[in-house]
Amino acid sequence: MIAFIKKEVQHILRDYRTMIILFGMPLIQVLIFGFAITNEIKNANLVVIDHAKDYQSVRLIQKMTSSGYFKLSGYASTVDESEQLFKSGKAKQILVIENDFAEGLRQNSARIQIISDATDPNVAEQLKNYTIGIISSFTAEQRDLPSPALKVNVSSQMYFNPELKGVFLFVPGTMAVILMLVSAMMTSISIAREKETGTMEVLLVSPLKPWQIIVGKVTPYVVLSFINALTILALGFWVFGLPIQGSFILLLAEILLYIIMSLSLGIFISTISSTQQIAMMLSMFALMLPTILLSGFVFPIENMPSFLQGLSCIMPSRWFIIIVRDIMLRGNGLTHIWMETMILCLMILFFLGLSIKNFKVRLQ
Amino acid sequence: MIKISNVSKTYPGGVRALNNISLQIEDAELYGCIGPDGAGKSTLFRMIVSLLIPDAGTIEVNGLDIVSNYKQIRSKVGYMPGRFSLYPDLSVKENINFFASIFNTTFEKNYHIIKDIYDQLSPFSDRPAGKLSGGMKQKLALCCALIHNPEVLILDEPTTGVDAVSRIEFWQILAGLKASGMTIVVSTPYMDEATLCDRVSLIQGGEILTSGTPVQITEAFPAALFSVRTRHSMYSLVEVLRQMPEISSAFLFGQAIHVVSKDMTLTSEMLQAMLNQSQYEEIGVSKITPTIEDCFMYLTDQTNISHG
Amino acid sequence: MDREKVIEVKNLVKKFGSFTANDNLTFDVYKGEIFGFLGANGAGKTTAMKILCGLSKPSSGDIRIVGYDVYHETERIKNSIGYMSQKFSLYDDLTVWENFRFFGGIYGLSRKEIESQTQLLLNRLGIWSYKDRIISSIPLGWKQKLAFSVAIMHRPAIVFLDEPTGGVDPVTRRQFWDLIYQAASEGYTVFVTTHYMDEAEYCDRVSIMVDGRIRALDTPENLKSTFDCQDMQDVFIKLAREAKYQ
Numbered sequence: 001m002i003a004f005i006k007k008e009v010q011h012i013l014r015d016y017r018t019m020i021i022l023f024g025m026p027l028i029q030v031l032i033f034g035f036a037i038t039n040e041i042k043n044a045n046l047v048v049i050d051h052a053k054d055y056q057s058v059r060l061i062q063k064m065t066s067s068g069y070f071k072l073s074g075y076a077s078t079v080d081e082s083e084q085l086f087k088s089g090k091a092k093q094i095l096v097i098e099n100d101f102a103e104g105l106r107q108n109s110a111r112i113q114i115i116s117d118a119t120d121p122n123v124a125e126q127l128k129n130y131t132i133g134i135i136s137s138f139t140a141e142q143r144d145l146p147s148p149a150l151k152v153n154v155s156s157q158m159y160f161n162p163e164l165k166g167v168f169l170f171v172p173g174t175m176a177v178i179l180m181l182v183s184a185m186m187t188s189i190s191i192a193r194e195k196e197t198g199t200m201e202v203l204l205v206s207p208l209k210p211w212q213i214i215v216g217k218v219t220p221y222v223v224l225s226f227i228n229a230l231t232i233l234a235l236g237f238w239v240f241g242l243p244i245q246g247s248f249i250l251l252l253a254e255i256l257l258y259i260i261m262s263l264s265l266g267i268f269i270s271t272i273s274s275t276q277q278i279a280m281m282l283s284m285f286a287l288m289l290p291t292i293l294l295s296g297f298v299f300p301i302e303n304m305p306s307f308l309q310g311l312s313c314i315m316p317s318r319w320f321i322i323i324v325r326d327i328m329l330r331g332n333g334l335t336h337i338w339m340e341t342m343i344l345c346l347m348i349l350f351f352l353g354l355s356i357k358n359f360k361v362r363l364q
Numbered sequence: 365m366i367k368i369s370n371v372s373k374t375y376p377g378g379v380r381a382l383n384n385i386s387l388q389i390e391d392a393e394l395y396g397c398i399g400p401d402g403a404g405k406s407t408l409f410r411m412i413v414s415l416l417i418p419d420a421g422t423i424e425v426n427g428l429d430i431v432s433n434y435k436q437i438r439s440k441v442g443y444m445p446g447r448f449s450l451y452p453d454l455s456v457k458e459n460i461n462f463f464a465s466i467f468n469t470t471f472e473k474n475y476h477i478i479k480d481i482y483d484q485l486s487p488f489s490d491r492p493a494g495k496l497s498g499g500m501k502q503k504l505a506l507c508c509a510l511i512h513n514p515e516v517l518i519l520d521e522p523t524t525g526v527d528a529v530s531r532i533e534f535w536q537i538l539a540g541l542k543a544s545g546m547t548i549v550v551s552t553p554y555m556d557e558a559t560l561c562d563r564v565s566l567i568q569g570g571e572i573l574t575s576g577t578p579v580q581i582t583e584a585f586p587a588a589l590f591s592v593r594t595r596h597s598m599y600s601l602v603e604v605l606r607q608m609p610e611i612s613s614a615f616l617f618g619q620a621i622h623v624v625s626k627d628m629t630l631t632s633e634m635l636q637a638m639l640n641q642s643q644y645e646e647i648g649v650s651k652i653t654p655t656i657e658d659c660f661m662y663l664t665d666q667t668n669i670s671h672g
Numbered sequence: 673m674d675r676e677k678v679i680e681v682k683n684l685v686k687k688f689g690s691f692t693a694n695d696n697l698t699f700d701v702y703k704g705e706i707f708g709f710l711g712a713n714g715a716g717k718t719t720a721m722k723i724l725c726g727l728s729k730p731s732s733g734d735i736r737i738v739g740y741d742v743y744h745e746t747e748r749i750k751n752s753i754g755y756m757s758q759k760f761s762l763y764d765d766l767t768v769w770e771n772f773r774f775f776g777g778i779y780g781l782s783r784k785e786i787e788s789q790t791q792l793l794l795n796r797l798g799i800w801s802y803k804d805r806i807i808s809s810i811p812l813g814w815k816q817k818l819a820f821s822v823a824i825m826h827r828p829a830i831v832f833l834d835e836p837t838g839g840v841d842p843v844t845r846r847q848f849w850d851l852i853y854q855a856a857s858e859g860y861t862v863f864v865t866t867h868y869m870d871e872a873e874y875c876d877r878v879s880i881m882v883d884g885r886i887r888a889l890d891t892p893e894n895l896k897s898t899f900d901c902q903d904m905q906d907v908f909i910k911l912a913r914e915a916k917y918q
Contacts, residue, residue, distance in 0.1 A: 400844070401839035402812050497712075498714070499712070499714075525867065526713060527713045527715075528712075528909055528912070615843075616846055616849060617870060618869075618870035619896075661843050664842075664843055
């Protein structure tokens with residue numbers, strides 16, 4: 001078995017082109033997406049309609065402009081000007097602060113209206129979220145005020161990622177995709193390759209048991225995937241300042257669980273495909289695309305039609321992304337994510353069981 | 365001993381690979397399955413090593429049934445599939461080490477078995493298997509199939525695509541292994557290799573045309589066979605011979621034409637006279653003993669006729 | 673000799689790094705000739721054949737195929753040769769007719785030409801009725817004969833055959849050689865490699881490569897008398913051995 005793993009490692013190390021792709025890809029993907037997202041939302045034009053004109057409203061405006069996301073491009077006096085402002089490109093978003101803002105804050109009745117240019121709905125949505133985030137952190141700073149808890153309608157999602165940095169959400173997503181790719185696709189291809197070249201015939205006639213063949217094939221990829229996961233975490237931490245609020249050990253354990261999950265999927269795919277090409281296609285279309293599209297990584301699950309929401313429940317990556325976000329951003333422990341963890345465990349059992357049932361000790 | 369009884373196999377696509385095959389291979393015998401691609405040799409061999417289950421019939425290897433006792437069989441059998449079955453990116457030494465380890469043994473422990481073959485490979489021990497020449501690849505594959513000291517060795521077309529010199533060397537190795545008491549079953553499309561086996565089966569279209577020692581098979585040739593040589597165009601002479609009513613078939617056979625008579629009464633003098641009449645001069649006709657290839661061609665011709 | 677040369681090779685050298693695969697090959701092949709190209713595995717046959725087909729460039733040497741230069745006129749070379757090998761011949765999942773139509777199309781034959789050539793070649797093989805059968809359902813021997821027909825469909829000056837009869841049964845193997853003879857008599861030049869030494873006897877001239885060089889080149893008759901051998905098998909073994917154990 002050790003020899004089997006050694007052989008597998010030799011295969012991987014000698015195919016240096018694949019190796020470069022495997023190790024280079026997470027790096028490049030995280031960097032590209034990370035920077036693309038952070039750049040996109042910098043210095044958006046903001047027009048303020050300040051009906052209050054008190055010291056709190058001025059502080060809020062300052063906080064908005066100092067966030068780096070917005071650039072104050074001017075003031076307006078009525079909302080009627082909105083359309084004109086958007087059309088001229090002078091504003092991407094208009095912030096309306098209603099009368100008696102400072103007083104309203106004290107009595108929990110402060111009102112703010114956000115008007116967005118929804119030509120690009122994603123940007124509009126993001127800007128709106130940033131604004132809400134900034135307002136919520138603004139209210140959080142008001143603790144010196146006599147009143148008890150200050151509340152502005154802030155969703156819980158905002159609460160833990162006050163400025164809703166895109167890259168924070170992106171890191172768990174990228175990790176889900178890359179680990180799935182390396183683990184599932186690479187193992188399924190490498191097992192299919194043995195079938196294609198005829199070496200599987202020799203392995204089958206040897207006294208090796210099927211599980212030994214599988215564990216031997218899979219172990220190097222566990223290590224490879226784990227290294228990839230660490231690379232992504234390191235990038236998130238040092239390049240984008242992504243914190244890890246929760247237990248690092250728990251995070252690694254969950255990552256390992258997800259890797260094993262992906263590998264059992266990969267093994268399952270290899271049992272139903274006879275050539276490398278089929279294995280590749282299956283992993284691409286049956287795994288990669290749903291992972292990217294349905295896991296909540298690119299499109300929010302809440303916005304999907306209910307049919308797709310249901311479908312997303314069988315995506316391991318959906319649960320993995322929840323787990324990682326919970327641990328990294330909220331600092332939650334196992335007590336909060338035990339259900340997601342259980343789901344991953346069940347999926348592993350399901351696919352491994354299916355693979356063992358499918359794995360043939362004979363040809364045909 | 366390998367006992368194959370009434371074995372048939374039809375693939376899901378409807379292709380009938382084997383049709384009621386029976387044969388028995390004795391211990392320490394070098395047995396050849398001779399036939400072209402698609403004859404069913406690989407299917408038969410995969411069954412012997414327990415990779416395929418027959419639709420009908422039974423196979424026993426050293427007393428073990430290939431269906432119920434497949435695990436024991438797999439540790440006793442050395443198998444070299446027809447396709448290149450090594451890891452091309454691993455070196456010669458790494459391939460052998462790997463196959464040794466999956467059979468729970470080591471290169472050092474069983475070195476004595478493969479010593480003669482490995483010595484020919486040792487200058488290239490660090491070269492990736494994918495970069496060896498055809499003959500060397502096959503020797504390496506043989507080393508890998510032998511490294512666990514099997515009782516039975518199953519070699520599926522080990523000499524296909526290998527040059528004539530390497531083929532001779534390969535058969536010398538097999539003769540040495542047989543002398544050590546190993547049971548060896550080899551398939552080949554090269555008819556001339558039949559004479560190197562103790563006994564052979566000629567296989568075509570999933571059926572055994574005949575079985576026996578090479579001498580038994582050639583002695584059973586039921587017609588007279590002549591070798592005809594000319595210094596003129598052999599190709600046109602073949603056409604002339606095929607037109608003659610006394611001749612059942614005429615084929616180019618290397619530098620001569622092999623002519624099969626319709627019955628045993630034809631003599632070389634008669635044939636010579638017939639050809640002289642056809643204005644062919646400088647023709648050498650002699651009666652010859654048939655080769656396995658002659659027998660194979662004769663027998664396939666018969667099956668074609670009987671199958672209509 | 674005043675015969676028309678279709679392949680002219682002068683001092684062909686092909687090196688891969690420090691390894692010399694083809695060491696100074698010089699030979700000519702004449703129109704209508706069946707030229708046997710023999711050699712042990714790894715002697716450099718495949719490398720040389722690739723160069724002659726315009727698939728790879730030599731390190732040095734002057735090589736002309738049907739008058740075209742292998743350095744600059746590979747496209748013209750590819751249009752004037754046919755190629756068939758044991759490994760790749762026809763598309764398994766297409767019918768006979770679809771294969772003919774496809775390969776005819778590749779070589780720029782008109783629809784009419786494709787139809788007439790297909791009819792001619794299939795009738796010659798006596799299997800016009802196979803026209804709509806899927807290739808994978810046809811026995812190997814017939815497949816090889818069809819592949820040969822496809823290779824000469826666009827009437828190339830030379831047809832390269834790389835181990836065309838590997839694994840084919842002895843009767844079909846001879847029928848295949850009947851086709852080769854017929855093609856040669858019609859003026860096609862046939863360049864063939866094989867591991868069956870009896871087939872070497874059927875060639876007009878045979879070259880034997882040993883360790884990247886042409887060790888011998890002559891008619892089978894002359895080779896046998898020069899090396900004092902009974903048949904081509906002995907000649908080949910004698911030459912290949914002398915290289916391996918020198």
